[in-house]
Amino acid sequence: MNQDFSLGSVEVALTPQERFEEFLQSRGKRNTQERKLLVTHIFSHHDHFDANQLIDELTVRKDTDKAFGRVSRPTVYRTLNELVEAGLLRKFELDGRAVYEHDYGYPEHDHLHCTKCNRLFEFQSEELLALRDAVAREQRFRVTGHRLIISGVCDECASAKRRMKRKVDLI
Amino acid sequence: MNQDFSLGSVEVALTPQERFEEFLQSRGKRNTQERKLLVTHIFSHHDHFDANQLIDELTVRKDTDKAFGRVSRPTVYRTLNELVEAGLLRKFELDGRAVYEHDYGYPEHDHLHCTKCNRLFEFQSEELLALRDAVAREQRFRVTGHRLIISGVCDECASAKRRMKRKVDLI
DNA sequence: ATCATTGCAAAAGATTTGCAAGGTC
DNA sequence: GACCTTGCAAATCTTTTGCAATGAT
Numbered sequence A, B: 001m002n003q004d005f006s007l008g009s010v011e012v013a014l015t016p017q018e019r020f021e022e023f024l025q026s027r028g029k030r031n032t033q034e035r036k037l038l039v040t041h042i043f044s045h046h047d048h049f050d051a052n053q054l055i056d057e058l059t060v061r062k063d064t065d066k067a068f069g070r071v072s073r074p075t076v077y078r079t080l081n082e083l084v085e086a087g088l089l090r091k092f093e094l095d096g097r098a099v100y101e102h103d104y105g106y107p108e109h110d111h112l113h114c115t116k117c118n119r120l121f122e123f124q125s126e127e128l129l130a131l132r133d134a135v136a137r138e139q140r141f142r143v144t145g146h147r148l149i150i151s152g153v154c155d156e157c158a159s160a161k162r163r164m165k166r167k168v169d170l171i
Numbered sequence C: 001a002t003c004a005t006t007g008c009a010a011a012a013g014a015t016t017t018g019c020a021a022g023g024t025c
Numbered sequence D: 001g002a003c004c005t006t007g008c009a010a011a012t013c014t015t016t017t018g019c020a021a022t023g024a025t
Helices: A016-026 A033-042 A051-058 A073-085 A126-138 A155-159 A166-170 B016-026 B033-042 B051-058 B073-085 B126-138 B155-159 B166-170
Strands: A089-094 A097-102 A110-114 A120-123 A142-153 B089-094 B097-102 B110-114 B120-123 B142-153
Touching: A016 A033, A016 A073, A033 A051, A033 A073, A051 A073, A051 A097, A073 A089, A073 A097, A089 A142, A126 A142, A126 B126, A126 B142, A142 B126, B016 B033, B016 B073, B033 B051, B033 B073, B051 B073, B051 B097, B073 B089, B073 B097, B089 B142, B126 B142
Parallel strands: A110 A142, B110 B142
Antiparallel strands: A089 A097, A110 A120, A142 B142, B089 B097, B110 B120
């Protein structure tokens, strides 16, 4: 699940690490090795990911000797929740599993989801925000956010005969 | 999770029961008591629901003598999947659990989700469809559908001091 | 009679939690 | 040293599945 075109990034004063540090301190929490590693890893590249990907990439595997991993499954989940609370990550559901993406310093956007290759493509629309707010106003509804996912088949997949689901690639 | 205003319904030739019967026959499946009971129950009132609600309403409880229920948990799930396949129900995810709503004979719409009382409010927007298709066209994306959920707080909850989550009410 | 369906129990997948051992301030 | 965190194991929650008994055609 990579992004396939970039949206302009937003200027921010602090790095994700610094921002998280700040959040942790305000909560009387500690910035541990594990949390640092996760933040560094997550913000080293911009894409969509789920807990399993992090676990695969950062967890010690007993079955192999590639014990380069260093964060346990519960800590991955615990830290992801903290990162969402801290406003660094945004979480949403896709096919019953949680998917995360960068939020801090990244503009608001929505997604096109290709059901063939399982990739997510981003787009921004001012009109959508206006429409959302208009609908809400009509119903006297206080908006805090929204989630729009357009599903279908991307150009690449529509051209290709067949293509594996990314989900499968990753396991 | 009730609807709070109605959308015009669409004219259809067959009742949900008949439509499902047709679907089952085309698949060499049988229209059993359990399936009939579920369809009758589900289409007796228009609202959003999840598997647990059906199970609570239709499953035999061993701990009480109110054994008015008649459909087991696995059958509820199996039938819900069939109803989605048959086009009678539409399924989406909310807070990690599957939510269903009537699809057959019911117009396409989107939702406002109140995070206080957990209710879903429906709305229709032609503009949204146009916007969706415009975005897709721009990215050469073949749209098959979309899901928009606007979250926030409904008027009622914004006025009230405090309100229980419906989820809790139902358990 | 044949073959689908049901209910039970158990499995599976994702995420969370209790708790003792270890790390951070 | 006080207290937060981690990792492990186990629990939870939602949904699915194997299988023997039951039901529909």
